[in-house]
Amino acid sequence: MKIKVNKEAMIDCLQKIQSVINPRNALPVLSNVLMKAEAGKLELTATDMSLTVRATLDAEVLEAGTTTLPAKRIFGVFRELSVEEAEMDVSDQNVASIQAGSSYFRIHGISEADYPNLPEMADPKVYVVDQAAFRNMLKLTSYGASVDANRPLLNGVLLSFKAGKLSVVATDSRRLALAEHEVEFPADAELDLIVPLKTVEELVRTLGENGTLKILATPKQIAFEFDRILIVSKLVEGTYPNFRQVIPQANGERVAMERETLLTAVRRTSQLVIDAVSGVKLTFTKNRLEILATAPEIGEARETMDVKYKGPDIAISFNPAFLMDPLKALTTDEVYLDLMDDTSPGVLRSSISFVYVLMPIRVS
Amino acid sequence: MPAPARPPRVFLHVDMDAFYAAIEQRDHPEYRGKPVVVGAPPDQRGVVATASYEARTYGIHSAMPSREAGQRCPRAVFLPPDMPRYEMVSAQIFAVFDRYTPYVEGLSIDEAFLDVTGSQRLYGSGAEIARRIKADILAELALTCSVGVAPNKFLAKLGSEYAKPDGLTVLPFEKKAIVAFLRPLPVTRLWGVGKVTRQAFDRAALHTIGDVQDAPLALLQSVAGPHNAAHLRALAFGEDPRDIELDVREKTISREHTFLHDEKSRGALDQILFGLVEDVARRLRADGRLATGGRLKVRWKDFETFTRQRPFPRPTRIEDDLHALAEALFRDVVLEQPVRLIGFGVAGLTERDGARQLDLFDLPVESRSRKENLDRAVDRIRAAHGAGAIRRARNLPRRPPRG
Numbered sequence: 135m136k137i138k139v140n141k142e143a144m145i146d147c148l149q150k151i152q153s154v155i156n157p158r159n160a161l162p163v164l165s166n167v168l169m170k171a172e173a174g175k176l177e178l179t180a181t182d183m184s185l186t187v188r189a190t191l192d193a194e195v196l197e198a199g200t201t202t203l204p205a206k207r208i209f210g211v212f213r214e215l216s217v218e219e220a221e222m223d224v225s226d227q228n229v230a231s232i233q234a235g236s237s238y239f240r241i242h243g244i245s246e247a248d249y250p251n252l253p254e255m256a257d258p259k260v261y262v263v264d265q266a267a268f269r270n271m272l273k274l275t276s277y278g279a280s281v282d283a284n285r286p287l288l289n290g291v292l293l294s295f296k297a298g299k300l301s302v303v304a305t306d307s308r309r310l311a312l313a314e315h316e317v318e319f320p321a322d323a324e325l326d327l328i329v330p331l332k333t334v335e336e337l338v339r340t341l342g343e344n345g346t347l348k349i350l351a352t353p354k355q356i357a358f359e360f361d362r363i364l365i366v367s368k369l370v371e372g373t374y375p376n377f378r379q380v381i382p383q384a385n386g387e388r389v390a391m392e393r394e395t396l397l398t399a400v401r402r403t404s405q406l407v408i409d410a411v412s413g414v415k416l417t418f419t420k421n422r423l424e425i426l427a428t429a430p431e432i433g434e435a436r437e438t439m440d441v442k443y444k445g446p447d448i449a450i451s452f453n454p455a456f457l458m459d460p461l462k463a464l465t466t467d468e469v470y471l472d473l474m475d476d477t478s479p480g481v482l483r484s485s486i487s488f489v490y491v492l493m494p495i496r497v498s
Numbered sequence: 499m500p501a502p503a504r505p506p507r508v509f510l511h512v513d514m515d516a517f518y519a520a521i522e523q524r525d526h527p528e529y530r531g532k533p534v535v536v537g538a539p540p541d542q543r544g545v546v547a548t549a550s551y552e553a554r555t556y557g558i559h560s561a562m563p564s565r566e567a568g569q570r571c572p573r574a575v576f577l578p579p580d581m582p583r584y585e586m587v588s589a590q591i592f593a594v595f596d597r598y599t600p601y602v603e604g605l606s607i608d609e610a611f612l613d614v615t616g617s618q619r620l621y622g623s624g625a626e627i628a629r630r631i632k633a634d635i636l637a638e639l640a641l642t643c644s645v646g647v648a649p650n651k652f653l654a655k656l657g658s659e660y661a662k663p664d665g666l667t668v669l670p671f672e673k674k675a676i677v678a679f680l681r682p683l684p685v686t687r688l689w690g691v692g693k694v695t696r697q698a699f700d701r702a703a704l705h706t707i708g709d710v711q712d713a714p715l716a717l718l719q720s721v722a723g724p725h726n727a728a729h730l731r732a733l734a735f736g737e738d739p740r741d742i743e744l745d746v747r748e749k750t751i752s753r754e755h756t757f758l759h760d761e762k763s764r765g766a767l768d769q770i771l772f773g774l775v776e777d778v779a780r781r782l783r784a785d786g787r788l789a790t791g792g793r794l795k796v797r798w799k800d801f802e803t804f805t806r807q808r809p810f811p812r813p814t815r816i817e818d819d820l821h822a823l824a825e826a827l828f829r830d831v832v833l834e835q836p837v838r839l840i841g842f843g844v845a846g847l848t849e850r851d852g853a854r855q856l857d858l859f860d861l862p863v864e865s866r867s868r869k870e871n872l873d874r875a876v877d878r879i880r881a882a883h884g885a886g887a888i889r890r891a892r893n894l895p896r897r898p899p900r901g
Contacts, residue, residue: 283808284811284822284823305858307811307857307858308855308857308858310858413853493855493856493857494856495856496853
């Protein structure tokens with residue numbers, strides 16, 4: 135294999151794929167990037183066996199071929215190059231010679247025969263979604279997924295294609311984030327897919343702001359095709375909890391608040407929150423919110439802000455991190471919080487189709 | 499008016515000499531004077547648990563692969579550990595400690611701290627009490643131990659390590675003398691300085707405890723981190739404020755099962771683990787407290803032991819919660835070799851669940867207490883009709899008994 139490639143294009147692609155590589159993987163070949171040069175294109179692939187990312191760039195292919203080279207090393211080499219173009223010549227023994235300006239590198243690779251094949255996806259369902267909208271839905275929800283290894287189902291983000299819309303859901307059972315978007319797909323493509331968090335993070339990093347995204351799904355695998363990138367991931371197997379059932383139907387009392395002001399106030403008071411069950415106490419009175427954090431023997435923090443509220447006085451405690459997460463992800467100016475009482479979930483909404491259900495901390 | 503000077507505290511650290519090997523030599527006269535290694539056999543994978551002093555002259559030490567021990571001393575006597583017997587002897591030793599003070603903190607099967615400050619009026623000075631304990635253990639159990647006598651736990655432990663075996667070391671009680679005593683010792687003698695910290699210390703040219711005494715706090719902070727620095731400096735000056743930790747109430751409840759023949763079938767292990775969890779759950783209910791975390795212990799064929807722990811989503815004593823955690827922990831275990839022992843325990847026992855984060859999918863309060871009532875009803879049936887009277891279906895014997 136012999137190619138000429140552009141330095142920046144190479145770096146851009148390597149950046150998109152190499153975060154997939156698990157530094158503690160068992161097989162040396164999995165530390166490598168699979169490179170396939172053919173017909174004016176260079177295809178770069180990285181995998182951790184569960185998640186595979188492939189990026190394609192233009193290259194001048196002088197001699198087609200395939201090899202695998204150590205990803206980190208190659209990335210480091212290209213990042214340091216002083217000229218715009220490099221020539222790479224890979225021998226049949228998988229030794230790569232890289233010539234660029236005054237620099238020369240020789241790097242030992244491993245035969246592509248040792249590299250795992252991309253999983254086959256037989257008869258997938260296909261969906262087409264707006265890239266920017268999809269990325270935004272992931273950003274609005276994925277922070278809510280659980281990192282508790284006891285609950286593998288909740289370690290993923292749910293993509294539910296039902297009734298003409300895509301619902302993206304993440305929950306750690308203390309809070310639940312839901313974003314919805316209308317998508318066209320045939321009735322026989324109604325599916326619930328649980329995507330591992332690592333895959334979601336990869337998507338958030340690589341998805342662009344323009345164009346569409348093609349999603350292909352089988353019961354065990356999901357693939358995302360956009361721009362010149364292909365992401366293939368295993369799905370989390372199992373049935374996601376019935377999330378609709380935990381979204382309160384009754385509205386309770388509604389408070390309207392400025393998102394930024396609320397975020398800043400919670401962040402400030404959270405300086406005096408010492409553990410995950412202490413929480414901040416929100417007390418709503420007419421058009422007024424007081425946020426209080428108290429830590430025994432350490433001190434207290436208090437913030438007040440104007441809100442739009444006409445209901446009866448109500449006090450409720452939340453984990454400040456859980457309260458801040460959606461406020462950081464949202465971009466709207468105003469948010470609404472619907473409250474029932476101090477042991478029922480609070481429901482945060484914004485003008486877009488987004489719902490966040492948050493369980494309070496019960497103070498005994 | 500200055501407060502009257504308090505008399506110094508007096509701590510002992512008692513450490514049995516080559517405990518397992520010494521018991522074997524005591525009970526088998528033919529092994530006396532010979533190199534004895536308790537642990538895995540030399541022709542198998544596994545490690546040395548304890549080496550007798552005769553074996554130590556060949557460079558054999560605990561945690562060394564048995565194979566290497568066998569190469570160093572082919573004529574050594576290799577014996578498998580007999581934990582139940584060692585545990586019995588341990589109980590006898592702790593009974594001796596209990597004669598001299600109620601303040602006993604067991605560190606392991608063969609090692610304890612004793613606070614004898616208040617015992618001195620009855621039994622004489624700390625050194626005298628140490629002599630009496632050594633004499634009692636030798637006369638009644640025919641075993642030797644090494645004892646350190648010092649004004650705190652850290653120094654007492656240094657003392658017991660100072661002269662081994664059968665040693666008795668009284669450390670200075672006077673501030674200046676303590677500092678001078680510590681100066682020439684290597685930094686590794688400081689509590690909490692392991693391999694990693696030691697390498698960092700070496701890079702900073704801190705080799706002796708004296709070097710640490712002289713080092714500016716900023717240097718220590720950069721080497722050991724801000725929290726550890728103050729702690730290590732206090733230790734370097736021989737200060738250790740820690741008190742005896744009394745196990746007035748158990749902090750953990752656990753059960754273990756040692757297999758007669760090492761077990762490698764996951765199904766069989768699951769079954770045993772299930773029974774252990776049931777038993778722990780029953781004892782937890784009897785205790786009345788809630789557990790905040792659970793711990794799985796697996797000892798492999800080669801005696802290597804590992805534990806995995808994880809907190810419960812909320813403090814609990816519900817049997818289903820314990821099973822779920824134990825199963826989740828065990829599911830992640832790769833069965834690399836046959837299992838010799840499996841154990842499960844709960845820890846962080848607490849009286850009440852306090853303020854807590856509510857759960858979206860949580861059972862309502864009523865159904866949680868219904869589950870607890872069910873567990874308790876099962877306990878009552880078992881108490882009245884025997885343990886086998888009522889079981890979970892999955893824990894029934896696989897095949898009906900023949901007959």
